[in-house]
Structures are given as structure tokens and as C-alpha cells.
Amino acid sequence: MAKSGGLILCVLFAAALWLQSLGRLASSPVKGGAELSRIPARFGGWRSEEHKLDAVSARLLEPDAVLWRTYVDPEGRPLDFLVVYGHQKKSFHSPGFCLPGSGWEVAAKERLTLKIPGAPGGSVEANLFRIQNKGVQQLALYWFAHGRATTPSLFQHNLNLLKSRLMHRRAFGALVRVVVPVVTTEQDALRRAVVFLREVYPEVNRQISS
Numbered sequence: 445m446a447k448s449g450g451l452i453l454c455v456l457f458a459a460a461l462w463l464q465s466l467g468r469l470a471s472s473p474v475k476g477g478a479e480l481s482r483i484p485a486r487f488g489g490w491r492s493e494e495h496k497l498d499a500v501s502a503r504l505l506e507p508d509a510v511l512w513r514t515y516v517d518p519e520g521r522p523l524d525f526l527v528v529y530g531h532q533k534k535s536f537h538s539p540g541f542c543l544p545g546s547g548w549e550v551a552a553k554e555r556l557t558l559k560i561p562g563a564p565g566g567s568v569e570a571n572l573f574r575i576q577n578k579g580v581q582q583l584a585l586y587w588f589a590h591g592r593a594t595t596p597s598l599f600q601h602n603l604n605l606l607k608s609r610l611m612h613r614r615a616f617g618a619l620v621r622v623v624v625p626v627v628t629t630e631q632d633a634l635r636r637a638v639v640f641l642r643e644v645y646p647e648v649n650r651q652i653s654s
Contacts (some may be wrong), residue, residue: 478651479513489518524623562646586621
């Protein structure tokens with residue numbers, strides 16, 4: 445009994461050391477970083493307005509870089525674009541958790557593949573949320589990126605980062621999110637989001653995967 449008790453203590457101690465090392469890996473910065481300011485603010489008739497994270501969000505997420513803009517297309521229709529880039533696990537979250545907290549109801553959700561030149565493999569698998577608030581309907585698209593890997597899963601994204609940390613590789617990642625109002629139909633809103641991403645994503649990918 446004493447031997448088995450000692451073995452259990454050794455296992456628990458080893459596990460504690462392993463978890464402690466993961467904590468250090470998760471919080472230790474790695475040299476490098478994206479220059480999100482290189483992502484064009486104007487292109488092809490689109491123009492944009494810059495936004496900043498509020499102090500509470502910035503303190504909670506502690507990202508290494510953030511790009512948050514409202515782009516307006518040549519017809520005057522807006523689109524919200526956000527890239528959160530960092531090396532810490534807490535920098536990433538699922539918009540599905542925060543949208544209800546900001547008053548938006550998630551009416552439906554699915555995953556779909558977007559054909560985007562400039563993305564790794566020419567496409568990304570994204571989450572698509574149909575959200576509504578007081579009669580206003582929008583589509584929210586988002587996914588996570590790490591190096592040349594993209595995934596709609598936060599769990600898989602964190603696992604990818606952990607693997608890189610354990611192998612002492614670059615462990616930077618990004619959340620990419622697009623929110624577009626439904627003015628006429630959902631199909632038209634999705635088309636506008638894809639048109640936008642095909643223009644801007646090649647530079648986004650260069651920065652977040654460099």
C-alpha cells in the first residue's frame with residue numbers, strides 16, 4: 445500500500461511539472477509577429493475605418509496585434525473585419541460565446557468551405573452564424589489560423605498551437621472574422637463577404653503565416 449501510494453505521488457508530481465511547463469510555454473513570447481497594418485485599408489473601391497478594442501477586451505485577450513476595421517464597398521454597404529493575432533491561448537475565443545452577450549441571437553449555424561485564392565490550399569473551412577438582433581440580420585464568418593493551417597475549431601486551433609510549443613516552434617495564431625449585414629438575401633450577403641475576402645486575404649495570409 446505504501447509503495448502504491450508513493451507511486452501515485454510520483455505520478456501526480458510529474459503531472460504537476462508537466463502542466464507547469466505547459467503554462468510557461470503558453471505565456472512565453474516567441475520572436476516574430478504579424479504586421480497587420482500592411483493589410484490594405486483601401487482597394488478596388490473599398491474604403492475602411494479603423495476601430496480599437498476596448499480596454500477590458502484588450503486586457504483580457506492580451507493579443508500581440510489586432511486589426512479591426514469596417515470596410516464599405518463601392519455601393520456603400522458595410523462589412524466588419526477583425527483579425528486577432530497572438531501567441532497566448534487566452535487571445536482566442538469563439539465568437540459564438542460572445543455574440544449572445546452583446547445582444548445578438550444565433551439563429552442558425554453551420555460550417556462551409558470558402559474558395560479563397562491566397563488561402564492555404566485555396567480554401568478555408570469556416571463557421572457561418574446567422575445572427576439577429578431587434579430585426580437586424582447579419583452573417584458572421586470566422587475561423588482560426590496557425591501557420592499554413594486553418595480550422596473552424598477552437599479546440600483544434602489550441603491543439604495546433606500546443607504542438608508547436610512542445611516542439612519549440614513558432615506558436616502564433618490568428619482569429620479571422622467577417623460580419624456582413626443581410627440587406628437583401630443571405631446569398632447576396634455571403635457573396636459580398638467572399639468577394640471581400642478574395643481581395644484582402646492574400647495579404648492577411650502573408651502576415652499571419654509569416
